Amino acid sequence: xxxxxxxxxxxxxxxxxxLQLRAGLQRYESRNVAYLADDFPVFWESAQxxxxxDVDGNRYLDLTSAFGVANVGHANPYVVSAIADQASRLVxxxxxxxxxxxxxxxxxxxxxILPAGLDKAFLSTTGSEAxxxxxxxxxxxxxxxxxxxxxGGYHGLSLGALELCGIEKFRTPFAEVLPNTTxxxxxxxxxxxxxxHALAAMRDRLRGRSDIAAMIVEPIQGRGGxxxxxxxxxxxxxxxxDELHLLxxxxxxxxxxxxxxxxxxxQHEDVVPDIICVGKALGGGFxxxxxxxxxxxxxxxxxxxxxxxxxxxxxxNPMGAAAALATIGELERGRLVERAERLGVxxxxxxxxxxxxxxxxxxxxxxxxxxxxxxxxxxxxxxVAQALALGVITLQSGPTGNVLVVAPPLVIxxxxxxxxxxxxxxxxxxxxxx
Numbered sequence: 001x002x003x004x005x006x007x008x009x010x011x012x013x014x015x016x017x018x019l020q021l022r023a024g025l026q027r028y029e030s031r032n033v034a035y036l037a038d039d040f041p042v043f044w045e046s047a048q049x050x051x052x053x054d055v056d057g058n059r060y061l062d063l064t065s066a067f068g069v070a071n072v073g074h075a076n077p078y079v080v081s082a083i084a085d086q087a088s089r090l091v092x093x094x095x096x097x098x099x100x101x102x103x104x105x106x107x108x109x110x111x112x113i114l115p116a117g118l119d120k121a122f123l124s125t126t127g128s129e130a131x132x133x134x135x136x137x138x139x140x141x142x143x144x145x146x147x148x149x150x151x152g153g154y155h156g157l158s159l160g161a162l163e164l165c166g167i168e169k170f171r172t173p174f175a176e177v178l179p180n181t182t183x184x185x186x187x188x189x190x191x192x193x194x195x196x197h198a199l200a201a202m203r204d205r206l207r208g209r210s211d212i213a214a215m216i217v218e219p220i221q222g223r224g225g226x227x228x229x230x231x232x233x234x235x236x237x238x239x240x241x242d243e244l245h246l247l248x249x250x251x252x253x254x255x256x257x258x259x260x261x262x263x264x265x266x267q268h269e270d271v272v273p274d275i276i277c278v279g280k281a282l283g284g285g286f287x288x289x290x291x292x293x294x295x296x297x298x299x300x301x302x303x304x305x306x307x308x309x310x311x312x313x314x315x316x317n318p319m320g321a322a323a324a325l326a327t328i329g330e331l332e333r334g335r336l337v338e339r340a341e342r343l344g345v346x347x348x349x350x351x352x353x354x355x356x357x358x359x360x361x362x363x364x365x366x367x368x369x370x371x372x373x374x375x376x377x378x379x380x381x382x383x384v385a386q387a388l389a390l391g392v393i394t395l396q397s398g399p400t401g402n403v404l405v406v407a408p409p410l411v412i413x414x415x416x417x418x419x420x421x422x423x424x425x426x427x428x429x430x431x432x433x434x
Contacts, residue, residue, distance in 0.1 A: 005051060006419055007391025008059040015056025018043045039385045047074030050412045052393060061420040063394045065409050068222065068254045068369075071281035072330040073411040079284035082326035086319045095315035096308040103316035106324050110290060113263055113328060115272040120298035122291045123316040127253040127279040128156025130289040131216070134275045135160060136310055137293055138214035138247050141300035146179075148206060148215040148246070150187040152224030152399055155216060155251050155277075164216055167224065167399050183209055187221055188229050190364070195232035199240055206244055214247035214275070219265035222254035225398030226371025226405065228364050234271045247274040247297065253289065254369075257281040258331055258410055261341030261367030268366070284327035288320030336410040340367040343417065350421055351406065357425075359432045361402075370406040372428075377401030379431065387427035392420050404428075 014022070021043045022036055034041065042054040050073065052060045065071060072079060086102060093100040103123065111119050122133045139145060149155070153166035163178050165171050166187070171178065185205060188198035206212065219234055221227040241248040250273040255265035259281065262268050274297055279289030301309065314320070331337060344367040351363045351370055362373040374380045377400045384404070387394050395405045404424070408417060 004059075005049070005413065005416060006059070007051075007061050007423070009389070009391050010058055011056045013039065013058065013389045014042045015054065015058060017055040021055065037385070040388065042388065049073040049075075050409050050416055058391070060388070060391050060393045061408075061416060061423070063392060063406050063408050063420055063424065065281070065407050066285075067395075068259060068280045068407055069283075069285055070409045071257050071259060072284050072327050072334070072336065073409045074285070076284055076327070076330055076411075078330050078333075079286075079323050079326040082322045083286060083319050086322035090318045092314075093316065093318050095313055096304065096311040100316065100318040100321065102318040102321035102325065106316070106321040109325055109328055110278075110292060114276065114292055115264070115267065117272055117294050118276055118292045120293055120295045122298070122310070123321075124279075124289045124291065125287050125312065125314050125317070125320070126156065126158075127251075127277065127289050128158035128161045129312065130253065130277040130279050130291045131155045131164065131251065132158060132160040133291040133310060134214075134216070134249050134277050134293075135164075137275060137291065137298060137300060138249065141297045142213040142247060144211050144213035146181040146183070146209065146211045146213065148183040148185060148209075148212050150185050150217055150221070152187050152221050152227060153216070153218060153251075154221070154223035155253075169399070181211070183212060187217075187224070187227055188233060190228045190230045193230060195230045195236050198230065198233060199236040203240060203244075206240070206246070212246055214249050215241055216249040216251055218251045218255065219268075219271075220255050220260060220366065220369060222369070223397050225373065225403040226365050226369060228366060231269070234266055234269045238271050238273075241274075249273055249275040249277065251277045253277055253279040257327070258337035258340050259367060259369050259407065261337065261344050263331075263337055265366070282327060283320050283323040284330070286320050286323035288317065288324050331410075334411065340410045343412075343414070344368055347406070347417065347421070350418075354425060354428065357428055357432055359428065365406070368406075368408055368410055368412075371397065372404040372406065373398070374402050374404065374428075380404055382434070383424075383427050383431045386431050387424055390423045390427055392423045392427065394424060 045055045046053045149164040151166040155161045155164045256278045275293040359375045380396045397403045
């Protein structure tokens with residue numbers, strides 16, 4: 001491991017150039033977007049692999065994969081090359097009118113890596129769009145207007161997807177314009193309840209609703225605090241949805257493409273949904289997402305007569321498709337899915353040691369997706385800032401922001417990972433001592 005592969009802090013954090021750029025951001029950008037404080041954030045200039053460099057030349061180890069996007073590493077050379085090659089020939093296609101070669105190849109490739117039976121897809125740009133395409137598909141396939149979702153669930157913040165959100169702070173300001181017909185269920189935690197008990201409670205509530213088209217669920221909740229459900233719960237959901245004639249939608253936007261040590265998190269228990277939403281890591285940094293369903297369900301959409309019922313200008317963008325094809329190739333070439341599974345075992349053991357710190361309440365996760373639950377959100381916010389000052393990028397998650405996310409790129413070196421966790425432990429200990 002060379003010195004370029006680890007953190008290096010050369011200035012105060014944020015540095016002078018970050019502070020200068022912050023002034024412009026504060027003046028011109030909507031104040032709802034970036035959180036600005038004396039010790040946060042820094043402005044990124046470049047990133048390679050696991051290392052992010054800010055505009056002041058400070059280097060950081062990234063434990064976030066930039067919201068779970070950089071599974072194959074930041075600026076992966078094969079992905080960058082694929083985007084550049086595609087851009088030199090065709091930057092943009094025509095969505096639902098004139099398809100591109102790259103789009104056709106990506107659709108075929110997605111079906112090859114997804115669980116058997118998921119064989120028709122709709123390409124989008126963002127995770128929210130993928131979720132909304134799934135919602136529309138479920139409505140067409142069932143003729144029913146409502147959904148079941150879960151407390152703590154996060155499926156994007158566009159207005160349609162917001163209806164499914166299980167985090168109240170995002171819903172409350174817009175409650176009057178939401179349908180508010182979603183049945184919000186409790187998401188069980190492994191170790192806190194059994195799958196059978198959780199399923200029984202859900203069955204009673206679901207039986208009281210005849211208007212539900214589908215249930216949407218994250219196999220592991222990401223934004224909700226890295227919550228892992230009890231063993232047997234996901235297979236039980238499949239059985240329950242079949243029993244009640246509900247479609248089952250898995251939101252694997254965060255957990256997909258190797259993050260948890262399998263291509264998709266639900267494969268740990270061999271559960272196949274009716275519809276799956278993927279995104280984030282799919283394009284290796286280029287925005288692209290997909291909704292993939294069983295053919296008979298996706299065929300609820302009518303044949304196009306020249307004007308699609310649901311489309312977008314950037315549907316199947318050729319650069320996004322090229323990036324996705326290269327990303328899938330890199331996951332396979334580097335055996336990164338298997339690597340996430342292998343590294344997840346010692347990482348879990350290493351993080352479990354943090355429970356000796358008084359402020360650490362719980363550690364949970366799988367593969368290279370872990371959450372460290374602290375006493376409260378204010379403490380977690382201070383740890384995030386302290387970790388940044390030491391050279392590690394992490395994030396808060398959970399409805400109250402009290403969970404630290406550990407989700408590094410799958411290419412992270414073992415010594416890099418050890419170093420990052422050492423620094424994160426130091427940040428927690430130093431913050432606790434204040």
